[in-house]
Amino acid sequence: MASIATKAIAGKPILPPCFTSQKVGVVVSAGKMARAVRVRVAEHEWNKKFRKHFPAPKTYIARDPNNSVVEGDIVRITSGYRTSKVIRHVVTSIVAPFGEPVENRPPVLTQAQLDEQRIKERLLKDVRSAERGRQASIQRLALARKQGLTIPTLAEAMEGMRIHTEAEKARAEAHGGQAGQQKTAKERRLEQGKKTKAEVKAESKVKNARKQTA
Incomplete structure (x- = not known):
């Protein structure tokens, strides 16, 4: 074959x-x-x-x-x-x-094996996209059937997507640097308990105002 x-x-x-x-x-x-x-x-x-x-x-x-x-x-x-x-x-x-x-x-992996892997991954994506009505994916799946390629089922495509999502989530949790980059500067500052220059300046103004009123 x-x-x-x-x-x-x-x-x-x-x-x-x-x-x-x-x-x-x-x-x-x-x-x-x-x-x-x-x-x-x-x-x-x-x-x-x-x-x-x-x-x-x-x-x-x-x-x-x-x-x-x-x-x-x-x-x-x-x-x-x-x-x-x-x-x-x-x-x-x-x-x-x-x-x-x-x-x-x-x-x-040889170049032929890499090409086969690339086509399989593309067909898995096309099965999910065809379910949503994307015409380009439907045409590509029809071409693959004419060439005698094995078309994955929707269940296989969704299972592959679930495994990929879980792997990416686990990798992000294990890699502290990547997880930290996904947070905004404000979230990192709040976790560290640091204050911005504007907050420090506002607090000093409030303290000076209280001293003057006293």
Whole structure:
């Protein structure tokens, strides 16, 4: 049986193709974020004054779905698989492992597997949107049926949404910094018991007024 990516390529694609670029870099941080690593790529920039290229390494945050890489690995990252505001790359292969052998680690997802995962996630969203009457989702589901793809049920789509919401909620509660950023400056100030300059100035005026009346 052909894979999802093969069927999509054979006919009209379910999703528009990603314009990707590949880079090779070294993993400088792993295990500190959930399914994400920092990769430093050796890049150069042109200096107009000296008319010469100078080293200008750049660090990217790349998705690592199976937590397959460790710090020190030389990996290949591919763009076009955006999952958040800062994560726009994904690890597609390990060029040179460091430390533990690759055979003892979870496998890195290939580009075909990433495309299949991307289409499955899109179809889950389309099932929920089609229930609300969104025409684009209804047309995409009809195209997927013509290509012989397995369409998830509404119950499966809602269950996936529930699991995702609970995971995001648990992550926000466990990560104090992220939960703190979601609060307004006023809420943080009230929790700490601090007063603004305007409040301190108003209190001093009231005290001075009481002294003058006394």
